[in-house]
Amino acid sequence: MQLRLKLVLLSGVPIVVALLLMGATMQQQTYKLVREEQALVQAAFMHSKEAELKHYVELARNTLLRIAEGPGDVGARKEQALATLVRMQFGQNGYFFAYDQHGQLLIDPKTLPMQGVDFCDPNDPVGADSAHRILSTARRGGGVVRYNWSKPSSQSVVPKLGYVLTIPGWDWVIGTGIYLDDVQEALQAIETGARSNIESTRQRIYAIAAVCVVLIGLGGLALNLKDHRVSSDKLRRLARRVVRSQEDERVRVARELHDGVVQVLASSKFLLETAQLQLADPATPVPAAPRQALDQGLARLGSALVEIRRVSHGLRPALLDDLGLEPALALLAQQVQESGAFAVRLVRQGVPAQLPAEHGTVLFRIAQEALQNCRSHAHATQVELLLHGTRHGVGLQVIDDGQGFDTRRVFEDGARGIGLRNMRERAEALGGLLSIDSGRHGTRIAAWLPLPHAAAPQEAAAPAREHTPLPLAHPAP
Template sequence: MTFRSKILVLAVGPLIVVTLAVTMLLTWQSAKLARSNSAAFEEAMLRSKEGEIANLVSVAMSSIQSVYEGAGVDDAAAKERVAAILNSLDYGKDGYFFVYDYAGNNVVHPRQAFRNGRNWMTLVDPDGDRVIRELIAAARSGGGYHRYKWQKPSTEAVADKISYVVALPKWGWVLGTGAYLDDVAVQTSAANAALRERTRQSFIIVALFAVPAVVIVFSTCLYLTLDERRMADGALKQLTQRVIDTQESERTRLARELHDGISQDMLGVRFAMELAGRHAETTELKEAIDESVKGLNATIREIREISHDLRPRVLDDMGLAAAIKNLAEKFSLRTGLALTMDMETFVDDLSPDARTALFRVTQEALNNVERHSKATALEIRLWSENGRARMQIADNGLGLPSGFIRQNEGLGLQNIRERVAHFGGIVIIGGTEKGTRLQVMLPRSAALADAATKAA
């Protein structure tokens, strides 16, 4: 992972983690609140049901109070009258009063007549609860509530039910009524669904804010990173070009000094030695002077070659095509490679810097061919296409090594890429069936008119 990638991860990673943590915490808190509200809602519904059935039992007690208080322990007529009153006090499809004696015998049950006169002390609901026994125990202990499962008259389905019972101790009776709780379950389920929907909406709202925030921060970091990289690359290109310009300026100065200074001085020395040779008195002295003149001539030629390599005058005097042709022909003579050149369609309208860059690219390419390719033939093409300069250098040598990637390029190829990249050009290096091909493409902006416009 690169340093920029690490910075990006360090910038965006904590935001994503915090966003996920906040979202998870919000979801967990919402679910917890939903469960708490659901439990509170269900508890409130139960309390409401309990209060309702307790009030109904109070109403029933009030309706039979005068009869019950004026009757004796074994007053059968009073018992029948009370039973009739309670049978008539029904409310709704599933609302009724029931009466059992302490022994578990049913006395009043207006919705399930088959229970009248029978003993139900051993009755057990689906949960294993001894319903009648527990109701009698709650009533005899002073009255109370009991929750169990019982058949609902309107649907004949077994449902949760809560009953409130009180005792009529003089007769040994238990009076009570109850409320079925399936509607509580339905309302609780509806409330839970509503809470879940609100939780989902809250999550969506958080996501609508969090996701764009993460995207914005990520985009900002990415933009800043790319902008910094662009600025750094621009500064690096400018620095590279300044180094190249400085090198070219120094090459030009050294070439001028070698050609106009040292070379001319040595020519003067050669003329003086030739003059001295003509006036030499002995044959031995004349031969020694002639040998020195030959060595001096070789040194002068070498200095001129160095001067030409540093900055060929033909590049400034006759243009790029002539300079590359001169360079390639000397290369062919020195190495013995068969040379093919095609420059007929080239229009030399390049700026001086672009012209120098292509010449240096050619120099570097020929050096690589000589050092690495072991080629026997070389082809150089230079042409213009739609106002853009193009160059191709191909050999029939060993080609690129297997597994070659750009990161494995040497300093020479990197210099080629840097020179061309300064003008916004493209360098393509690839292998052929036998050999290597280097292609260089410069944009229109490298032309002399475009360069002058930019400078203006």
């Protein structure tokens, strides 16, 4: 695993884990606060309901006490009191109930203005338990009692909070109740809102985690791209140094061949030629066999000199250092054409007078490799070298009429196209471009090298067709 990827993981994973733990802690604390809030809301609601019920029951009790203390028959006053109690209502489902000292209901539910009312009847199995709770609380002095009962408006069984008191003298138990379904709805609304807030917060945390991971990934990608560019620049500079060292070594070898071995061979040839001239003097009689051997040695020595000069020029033509790229290309074209392989024509257009040594070397090597490919593989009959330049850069095109090749297959095959890869690497080492276009009608290799302190490299396009042929020079070897 790469170090950069490790750093991204070491920075991204803890952030994601921390955000997830924060989300879980937030959820737990939120539910805890919701439960505390529900308890507080329920306590507040219950206290409010109890106070409200107490007020209603005490109001009804005072009314009944005034009737009980009034004049008239006791039975008539009790009937008046029950009638008054039936008419007393509050809210949508608020009504009063009354029991006698024996626990019997004193009010008929059918006499109430609202429909669906059912009292807790001690004689009814359904309401016996609730009625006993009510009567027991009243006998202990009255107060709050809780039970479940049917709500008239919805005909559903819901929790109900009741409050009961006794009427002194008559031993009646009166009371009323308030249904607590609204309290349950309020508590449920609180919980629903809390769950919605928790879910919304969780989504935000997940979004923040995703953004953090993306930002970390982008940062790592940017660093990788930067490192890649730096590495590419380093590799390009290294390649240039390698090529430069190769060329320096070629120059050294060529110079040593020319200044050392060639001079020795030349002096040896001079001495042998002098000896040959002396032997050719009619006044000096010499056997025929030594004379023939001397002639053969001189011939072979001359061939060796020619071969060494050829190798020296192949390693590094002296014209490339002394006169520049154009004469070197002219000499290369002349040598190839004299070998009888094919016709070569050199054309130039707008080439700068002074080219950096690196640029001249790279273009010369590209031309050298391309001509060698034309000789070995293309079976061409005519080759054109186009050397063109602008103030931004210099380009070279090698165009032949050979049989061409499949560039994709050549580059995909690792064992083939080594020369083409070398040409491309040489051009890219100087920030240039190299394009290869091959088909049935021939091959076109175009290289473009930007000049130092010039604009970005342009596409290796063909120059204008109006060019001036450059006569092939015939420099001395």
